[in-house]
């Protein structure tokens with residue numbers, strides 16, 4: 001692995017999942033990271049990504065430096081040829097080059113603005129870090145993807161599935177804020193690389209980028225989609241067609257215990273943080289069907305497998 005920006009950076013998904021599950025069993029440092037430093041830059045808040053990736057790096061023997069880049073760093077300019085006479089003090093060319101002296105791996109979180117689709121799809125922040133850094137770069141959730149979360153999710157399904165080819169349903173749910181499509185995009189991508197029967201259900205105005213969902217069956221009736229599901233992955237996202245907007249939805253899309261009855265006693269997944277009783281009802285999150293805590297624990301081993309693969313290069 002040279003970088004971990006999108007899921008296409010994974011050379012062999014099955015092997016990487018096996019590696020993560022093995023690392024989870026060993027729960028020990030491989031020593032591979034000794035004398036190496038991971039630098040993490042956050043342009044947005046985080047609990048799991050920040051702490052699980054730090055833990056993963058430390059389990060491998062690495063040193064870790066974390067910076068809330070949005071608050072503590074200089075405002076970065078990303079435009080080539082910019083005349084920097086405004087509020088941005090430092091160009092990504094210097095920032096990435098300097099960080100590459102201090103770090104052996106750089107990891108970056110930068111959410112979309114959700115204003116202009118083309119701008120978000122250009123992945124300005126993560127792509128410029130990759131372009132100007134001389135060390136591997138890891139995506140900690142970018143404008144259009146969250147590949148560490150998706151790897152975690154594939155590991156979790158692999159561990160918990162009871163049949164060879166489980167039915168996995170990704171369902172949209174309501175939310176008071178307009179959220180990125182990053183998590184559902186990457187989940188849809190990794191499910192298409194996995195041996196699962198994959199269905200996405202969302203209100204009409206919320207179809208994801210068709211270049212990502214490709215051949216996936218998209219069902220606009222949630223109850224119909226949930227039938228016989230073995231895994232239900234719940235997530236809100238803002239509209240792709242009416243980019244970044246939250247068009248009104250009449251029906252109630254919150255995942256409740258009543259809706260879960262149509263499933264095959266499905267395991268319920270969410271990347272977290274989750275808004276209780278808006279996205280998922282208490283009775284589901286507090287039931288044995290919920291695997292969200294198990295899932296969050298796997299963030300460490302997904303990160304460990306990816307960092308290990310980068311360190312080996």
Ligand SMILES: NCCC[C@H](NC(=O)CCC(=O)O)C(=O)O
Pocket residue numbers: 141146177179180181182183236271272273275
């Ligand atoms: N990385 C996990 C999800 C991060 C982000 N969620 C959020 O911003 C939720 C914030 C809130 O509930 O206010 C998202 O959906 O991409």
Ligand SMILES: NC(=O)OP(=O)(O)O
Pocket residue numbers: 045046047048049050141149271272273
């Ligand atoms: N799931 C996830 O990425 O959580 P954080 O936003 O807390 O890192």
